[in-house]
Amino acid sequence: MEIVNLGYRTDLAVLGLSGSSVHDAGEYVVARTPDNPGFWWGNFLLYRTPFAPGDVKRRVDDFRREFPDAEHIAFGIDTTGGEIGAEDELAAAGFAVEPAVVQTAGRVVPPPRPNEQSTYRFLSSDDDWEQVFHQSLACAELEVDAPYEEFTRRKVATRRAMVDSGHGKWFGAFDGDRLQSSLGLVFDGAVARFQSVQTAPEDRGQGLAGTLVHHAATYGLTRAKTLVIVADPDYHAIRIYRAVGFTDAETQLQFTRRPA
Known part of the structure; x- marks a missing residue:
């Protein structure tokens, strides 16, 4: 299938x-x-055109038909310029x-403020992945309740399976054995897509994310020609990515209606 938007394609x-x-x-x-019905962006519809007048109701009906229990x-x-339509x-x-x-x-440069105190390596043990799970909860922007914990547990398990099958790598910045920052890199031919760059709240402001992104990107370019990362335009992390060599290419649009 042909997908125009690089964010959605990856x-x-x-x-x-x-x-x-x-x-x-x-x-x-x-x-x-x-296997993970609470994963909103694992259960969604990607339309090929913006919303014309009257489309919202029709597309909600489409979603209810495809996901009756959601x-x-x-x-x-699937656009690149941010066209929405009937806002x-x-x-x-x-x-x-x-x-x-x-x-x-397609190339990266070291961050302006590298962190040289931590150790940067692949995740390699049950304890490493368990720390990713707890770090993900600590970094959550939503209320952490039992369903969210279950969603996170399943997502971490899926990511570990993907790494174990050779489709990607997960990287961590460590203080001894304690995970401070983490991210994933998934390979699809000549493209590698970053996943879930996160730093524990108590470890922020130390240059960990930029250093880890550069470390992972340097590895990624040994296996891929193009690295892709998707960033919130209003969050400070986008400046970190720009500082190590990422440039803005497209706009990706998501539309959500949360559970009541």
Whole structure:
């Protein structure tokens, strides 16, 4: 299937490599992760066109038909310039619009403030992955309740399986054996997609993320020609990525209506 947006193209590739199903239904693409129904961006519809007047209701009906038991609704649009369409209808229907910046790099430079005190290496043990799970909870932007913990546990297990099968690598910055910062890199041919750059709250402000991104990117370019990372335009991390050589390439749009 042809996907124009590089962010969504690599999203779908990662989902496919991690065991999710990706089906081209013509007007839209269905991404489905039945083993983790709480994973909104593993269970969503990607439309090929912006929202025309009247599309919101029709597309909600599409989603309900494809995911009758889902509590959330999640849409994407396969465009590169950020065209939304009927924003007033989306707002009236309770959807949040979340723009992101798709960044790419074919070469990288060291961060301006590298952290040389920590150790940078691949995750290699049960304890390393257990620390990723707890770090993910500590970095969560949503309320951490039992369903969120279960979602996170399943997502970490899927990522470990993907690494074990040779489709990616997970990297960590460590103080001794304690995980401070982590991220993933998943390979799809000549492209490598970054996943979940996160630093424990108590370890922020030490240059860990920039150093780890550079470390992982340097490795990634030994296996791929293009690195892809998707960043929140309003979050400080986007400046870290730019500082090591990533440039803004496209806009990616996500539309969500959270469970009641």
